[in-house]
Amino acid sequence: MILIVDDRPENILPLKKILELHNFLVDTAESGEEALKKVLKTNYAVIILDVQMPGMDGFEVANAIAGFSKSKDTSIIFLSAVNTEKKFITRGYTSGGVDYLTKPVDPDILVLKVKTLYRLYRQQQELRETQLSLQKEIEVRKQAQEEIAGRMQELRLVMSSLPQMAFTIAPDGQIEYVNEHWFRYSTDPTTFPQTHPDDDVCDEWPVYLKSGIEFTREVRLKELETGNYRYHLLRILPVKQQNALVRWVGTYTDIHPQKQAAELLEQEVELRTKELLIKNLELERSNHELQQFTWVVSHDLKEPLRKIQILNDLVKEQFLSDIPEAVSYLDRSINSSARMSSLINDLLAYSQLSTPAAFQSTDLNGILNEILSDFDELLSKKNAIITVDSLPTIDTIPGRIRQVFQNLISNALKFSKKDVPPMISITSERIKDKRIDSEPASDGDFYRIIVSDNGIGFDERFIDRIFVIFQRLTNRTSYEGTGIGLAIAKKNIDRHNGIISARSQIDKGSQFILILPARQNNEIE
Template identity: 45%
Template sequence: MILIVDDISENLVALKKTLEVHGLQVDTAQSGEEALKKILKQNYSLIVLDVQMPGMDGFEVAEILAGSNRTKDIPVIFLSAVNRQKRFISKGYETGGVDYITKPVDPDLLILKVKTFLKLSEQKTELKNIRDILSKEVEIRKAAEENLEAKVAERTKELIEKNEELEFRNHELQQFAWVVSHDLKEPIRKIELFVKMIKERYLTDNPKATDYVDRTVRAAQRMSKLITDLLDYSRLSSDVAPEKADINAIVDEVISDLDYLIEEKNAIIIKKDLPKIKGVPSQLRQIFQNLISNSLKFSKKDISPIIQISSELITEKNFDAPADDNGLFCRITVTDNGIGFDERYLDKIFIIFQSLNDRREYEGTGIGLAIAKKIIEKHNGLITAKSQPGEGASFIIILPVK
């Protein structure tokens, strides 16, 4: 259940409908006082809290929540139409908030952040249950095998020393993570570390429990990658001034970054002359990073991937537009000889969190193509794909030249 707190009823209705459309359960309150009364009676997984309210404002509510053992772990997302300065945003984090969104609210960004924190909440509950099961099994094993105490003590000492070293080395990294990812990755790192400590300290001789721990660690790692991709996706909502971008140079950079994987897969990349267009180079780079990475990832076993990248100028923003040397748009095609996909699911591959393949065999978050699509749309372009299972895929991009 999500609680939305805003003193303006129109805002409450709009936010509630936005979340309910995505199947989320929502409760509302029109003041800080009403919110605190509801929180005493109801358990909430997430609170979306307006800063500017008469009487008790959002910061005061967050401070009260942070001071209670029962409510201190409830994630709070602040909403505000004003106070965009860094010092006010910092105050939001200092009072216990986990994120800060300014009004008018971008519905896509709101849904992404709400779903992310709900997933983290579910993950935390699941990890706690697993930890409880493991703790009980540890107690049983410890009671049955007293001779393990000496080994546990020795291993504990090693872990403490290593943990102290890790804490020292991670201090600056934690500071950076707070700025870059709003501290989203820090809880996951702690969960992963503590579960590994349980494994190494108590479960070295228990294959079943070790398997549970390894699954938990992998889940935490996938969540970390998911947060990184979500941050990349959410950053696309900000406006960046376009400039002249050389697609040839951008693709060459991507190929250079992927040289290890290209060499490992024995891949062949054929790049024809690509245009210079007006855009945001860093975002355009993400497009080709995702497309080329996908071609390498979804290659056939024991067959060297062949990736061809070509382009031509066209008369209009249409996938079937004829070529024209004086055209105002360019059509860029990235073709591979990989496993392909069924075109019945074409729309699905560009939706965030969607994947057509078994993620146990093909690692990924299902966000890469959604990022590419959003970047292309922000550049006033189009993207589609053509494919058949087992016959490779072609991704077709149309972008304005100027």
């Protein structure tokens, strides 16, 4: 069965129809959570997974599915119309996807890929069934050998039919019987085949013979016809009657193909690891170049904007002050320039978040006092009331944690109700675990800091959008902003190995909850 996961029904329907035309059974899910519930109950050959979804995105769903043992043979194809950059494609593959397609998708190509992955899934299932069948066959053979332990002739008949080299050993260690496969590796039925010098078991076997316990080793035997060494699994089992050892039964099983495959796989893993290291270095270099580019572009854009604002002010004051319509147009131009300048500053701040910085012990009270001092004029203008608990001293990157509190307080003032004085509350408590709803604990490893306000609030259905860059829940004409502030806050909290979330109701204010570790590793972030 095929599972299609997309939060848009209009995207699911055409894919479902196309696959059903090719005789596939198709199931659908409209969210990551629904998909995970279905995966727990149903086996799917292929999952076609949309990347951009509210709640759990496609990458998070794929990571969760990878933890389900029953889905280890399921192939995941990512679809995305937005996240088409190399870093998202790379993330898709590292999340467990076998393919990453960008929309619009060629239906014929998609069907061919699904057919191929479906066929691979069926082959894996058949192989698993074959393996189970082989395991059962081995168990049956073991039981048969135990049942006929006292009848040597019957045992020899069974051993002569085995595909492995088989032999029996008397309690004194002398070889009693060998089957015909033995003579591919030894001309003497009383002497063990020649092993590789590094695999000699002559010193070990007498110890197990004396102890009467099973002996198992991997050895390389020299094939008489070719002179080549081949890997075998040697097993020598004691056969007992009423706790008395009556003989040993041994087999050499040829595992040479499996060992070659394992060695080839190890080489492939080593090669892929080297490739990933090279890609990581290239990615780090690209990120560094992007930061430099953003810095240069931002500074180059600021200068002409400043000139535009200054010149507009001069024209308005010196030449058009008595023409209201012209003044109105110039004010709009000046405001647009200011918004552009604010956007450039925010973009510059966002690009600098990946710059390495060290953690250090920080008194959050001092940080907050500095921020409130910066907002003093705006606080007075709005008659804002701020209450602050005693905040802890924790390990932070001071400049970045300052950005978090600055953006949260700025938003609380910005999105206040008209003609209602803003009321902002900042509380702190020590908690046990890294969870939003963790219980308080005086010796906990984390702190929960809550910034509350009585502003316009927002619909909690859109809580995931507010931390995404350029996402806004208000119109630009009513409230200023670039849509970057909360994205900066989230990225900074992530760098502090913490959590940021929110609770809100429209017209009833908002709460932003920060979970921060009390202590950090002394590594450069």
